[in-house]
Amino acid sequence: MILGISGSPRPNGISANAIKYILSKCEGETKYISLAGKHIGGCISCLGCTKDNECIVNDDFQEIANLMVQADAIVFGIPNYYDIPNALSHSLLERCFCFRHQGAFLLKDKAAVIFSTGYSSDEANSQVLKITDYFLKMNNMKVISKFLLGAYSQCYTCKYGLTCEDGNVVKNHGFVDKICPSILPPKFEQQPESLLKCENAAQLLNQIQA
Numbered sequence: 001m002i003l004g005i006s007g008s009p010r011p012n013g014i015s016a017n018a019i020k021y022i023l024s025k026c027e028g029e030t031k032y033i034s035l036a037g038k039h040i041g042g043c044i045s046c047l048g049c050t051k052d053n054e055c056i057v058n059d060d061f062q063e064i065a066n067l068m069v070q071a072d073a074i075v076f077g078i079p080n081y082y083d084i085p086n087a088l089s090h091s092l093l094e095r096c097f098c099f100r101h102q103g104a105f106l107l108k109d110k111a112a113v114i115f116s117t118g119y120s121s122d123e124a125n126s127q128v129l130k131i132t133d134y135f136l137k138m139n140n141m142k143v144i145s146k147f148l149l150g151a152y153s154q155c156y157t158c159k160y161g162l163t164c165e166d167g168n169v170v171k172n173h174g175f176v177d178k179i180c181p182s183i184l185p186p187k188f189e190q191q192p193e194s195l196l197k198c199e200n201a202a203q204l205l206n207q208i209q210a
C-alpha cells in the first residue's frame with residue numbers, strides 16, 4: 001500500500017491535490033490522509049514509546065502511525081511555512097521518534113517521496129526538503145525523490161493584497177487595480193512542470209511495487 005500524507009491544514013489546497021494526483025498514478029492499493037483538522041502535538045519527550053515503539057500520547061497521530069507502519073511507501077506533501085515545514089507536518093515528523101527504539105526502526109527501508117509546496121522555487125537549497133529528509137533518514141527510510149511544487153502566497157486571496165506594501169502582490173506586480181487571472185499564480189493542475197514531477201515520482205513508486 002502506498003500512503004500519501006498531505007501536511008497542509010487546507011483540505012483542498014495544492015499539497016492535497018498533488019498527493020491525490022500522485023496516488024492516482026500509482027498502481028495497486030493507495031491510501032490518502034490529510035492532516036487538515038487533525039490534532040497532532042509535537043513529541044513531549046515522555047519516553048513512553050521506548051519500551052515497545054508505540055507512542056502513548058493520545059491524539060490523531062495514532063491512526064496515522066499505524067498506516068505509516070503498514071505502508072510499503074509513503075508520500076509526504078509538506079507546505080513551506082517560513083522556510084521550514086509547517087507545524088502540523090513538523091509535529092507528525094517529530095512523533096516518528098516512537099518508531100526507532102531498541103533497533104526496531106519500524107519505518108526502516110520504506111521508500112519515501114517528499115515534496116514541498118510554496119512560492120519559493122529554490123529546490124537545491126530548500127530547507128523544507130532538507131529538514132524532512134533528515135527526519136526520514138533518522139528513521140532509516142529511503143528517500144527516493146524530493147522536489148518543490150509551486151503554490152501561491154496567501155497575499156493573493158487575503159483581500160488586502162492590492163494595497164498592502166509588505167505583501168507579495170505589490171512586491172511581484174506593483175500596485176495594480178485588481179488581481180486578474182493573468183497575475184494569479186497557477187493552480188496545481190495548470191502547472192505542467194509540477195504535474196510531470198508528480199508523474200515521475202509515481203513511476204518510481206510503481207517500480208518499487210513491481
Ligand SMILES: Cc1cc2nc3c(=O)[nH]c(=O)nc-3n(C[C@H](O)[C@H](O)[C@H](O)COP(=O)(O)O)c2cc1C
Nearest residue numbers: 008013014015079080081082083117118119120151
Ligand atoms: C504562515 C505562512 C507562512 C508561509 N511562508 C512561506 C515561505 O516562507 N516561503 C514560501 O515559499 N511559502 C510560504 N507560505 C506559502 C505556503 O507555502 C503555501 O501557501 C502552501 O504551500 C500552500 O499549500 P496548500 O495549498 O497545500 O495549503 C507561507 C504560508 C503561510 C500560511
